[in-house]
Every structure is written in structure tokens, then in C-alpha cells.
Amino acid sequence: MGEPLMSIALDPILLNDYLDLLRNLVREPAVTGAEDSFFRVLMRELGELDLELTYYQGLLVAQGKDPQSLMLSAHIDRNGLVCTGPNEFQYSAFLAANRSEQTGDSVSEQMLGMIQDRFGGQRVQAHFPYAGTYLGQGTITRSYVCPYRNNLIFEIEGLGFLQPGTPVSFLDRLNVQNGCVSAQLDNVVSVAMLVFLFRHGFQGTALFTAQEEAGRSWRYAHAWFLREQIRTQRLLVLDTSPYPTREAAEAQHLVLRRKDATAAFAPEITAELGERCAALGLTSTYKDAYVDALNETRVKKLSLGRTELGRLIAASNGEISGTTLQIPTTGYHTASETAALDSIRAALLLLMSYVEGGPAEP
DSSP states (O other): OOSOOOOOOOOHHHHHHHHHHHHHHHTSOOBTTOOHHHHHHHHHHHHTSSOEEEEETTEEEEEOSOTTSOEEEEEOOBOOEEEEETTEEEEGGGOGGGGGGOOSOSHHHHTHHHHTTSOTTOEEEEEOTTTOOEEEEEEEEEEEEETTTTEEEEEEESOTTOOTTOEEEEOOOOEEETTEEEEOHHHHHHHHHHHHHHHTTOOSEEEEESOGGGTOHHHHHHHHHHHHTOOEEEEEEEEEEEOSSHHHHTTOSEEEOSBOSSOBOOHHHHHHHHHHHHHTTOOEEEHHHHHHHHHTTOSSOOOOOOOHHHHHHHHTTTSEEEEEEEEEEBSTTSTTEEEEHHHHHHHHHHHHTTSTTOOOOO
16 A cells, blocks of 8 residues: 555534434434335435425435536435344345346345355344334344345344334444444445535535335436436436455545446546546545456456446436446445545535535645
8 A cells, every 4th residue: 555645634513513414314224125214314304404305206306496506316225134034034135026126247246245244243123114113123143145045144133023024224323433434334424425515505406315225226316307307417426335455445535437337427527526536635546447457357357336327327328427426435235334534524525515615625
């Protein structure tokens, strides 16, 4: 690893406000396929602001006074479990009902075997699917990939009374230490940034989508663009980006992309993000270039991943396009996914540069 990255300066009050918001949102369950209760939490948070809120199936749209200025998007769902039979629990994103949306080359699918041993001892909590009402807690005693169902199967002590269809979330709390934040960050870390932006004057549009981990979120977003007859090349999708080590994750503040496995992204706003990063003193790299470089030395190639944005671009024949902004993390798809505070600061600084009166330099 080269020289340490420059520490990113951001008003400590702004950072603390963001972390307080993130801390509260992390505690709220948002299991893939059972996001309704989290949508209502978001509407309470955003309802205090002068915004137009519209709630659709699988989608919450928040708009300020200049909705066309910039469109942002983040998926709200987090990986969890679903009770599928007597004391049987499966990974929510890979239930049989979701398989039609998955083609085997997403990052999540390729990492299924790698993450199967990460959940032993993890505390979980069950809740009613729509209301989010707490039903009880348990502890994961074993997790493994079933070769016949091609899904993660969990054995849980303490939740044998649950009925099929009940969502079970990881008991999640935000941990801030050693210059990092840890929790199930994908993708509540981005959701909190969108709420934070609106609180600080953002007047554009934000799309909060459901079921991204099951490959469905793009459908909800696409339906909205079709309904409103909106075409744009300036959709900015926020997410996390997994890296194998802290050294690799902290080699840059932020991660950009020129493409995924489905489509090339809009070059103009992709270049614009890179230029803004440079102007603000933020380091950025392109994940597609990183994966391409790794694949030159690998027999089994890594996938570029199929993102919400790539699917939108393909489905709309390029009439809806944009780019992504991602926070590099380790511990992907666990309750201890970790990101550097400097990456959080960098993302906030970059996004605030799109708000009138936002910071112009680090």
C-alpha cells in the first residue's frame, strides 16, 4: 500500500448529525421483501421537511422544489432471513420466488459460498411482515449452503414458534471505533445520506427502492420513470462496494464505475463525479477497472456485477442512465460490514457539493 490517504475534513457537527441519523436507521428492520415498515420510518423522517412524498409499491419518491436538477437513488433493503417452514430459515434474497431475477453473475450470488460461515452466534429478531412489530429474538447456531436449493439455510435457537413468511433481521447496532463504522451498512449508509442531504437543503429527487438484493429494485424505479415519462442521464445511485481487505478498501476514499456487467454508464456524469472528487481533494477509483485488472491474473473470472442502474439502462434502451457512487467496505453482507469514516466524510462532502451553499473545498 502506498502513502496513507489524506484525512478528509468535514464539520464535526455535520458528521455527528449524520452518524446519529444512521445509528437510528440501522436499528430499524428492512429485510428484503418485507420493507414496508422501514418505508414508514423514512416517511416519518422526511415528512418533517418541505418535500413531496409519494409511496408506491416497492418505491418511495421524495422531491424538492427543483426535482429535475439531480436524481439520486438508494435501495433500502438489507439482507435477512425468512421463515420457510418448521424451524427453517432461508436467506431472503435467494428464495425460490426471486430466482427469475437472478442470472448467477451478480456479486451477491458469486459470494454466497464465501459468506456462509460468517453468521454463527449472530443475534436475530423476528417481526410481523407489514407492521414491523417485534416478535422475538434468537441466535444463529449454524448456516450453510444447501446444494439442492442453492440458498443459505440457517438454524436458529429461540425462534421455532415462527410461521412461514415471517421476516427475521440481524440484530444490528452501529459501531464507531478506530476510524471506522460497522453495521449492516448495505445500504442503510446511503439511505441515511439521502435523508441527510434533504435536511441540508437538497432540492432534487431521491428514489428509495425495495428488493435490490433480490434483483428487483430496478423494476420499481423503471415503472416510476415510465409513469412520469421522465428521461435522464443524471441518475446517481448510491451503494457500498465490497473489497477483500481493509488495505484494499482504504486505497481510495470513494468508488466510481464506468459500467457493470449489463451496461455502460453515462459518461458525462461519470466524468463529472471524477472531476468533483479531484477538485475536493478526494481520491477515487473505478471498480470496473479494478475487477478487470484482477481478472487478468485469475482463471475463474470475477463478475462486474449486475447493478440496479445497469438493469435500468438496459431496460430503457439508454433513455434512463447515470452513474454510481459507492463507499468501499469489507465484511460485505454481514452485520459487521465496515467502512472508513474518511470514506463517509468524502461521500458527504461530494454530495453536499450538489446542494446550494454546500462546502466547496475539504
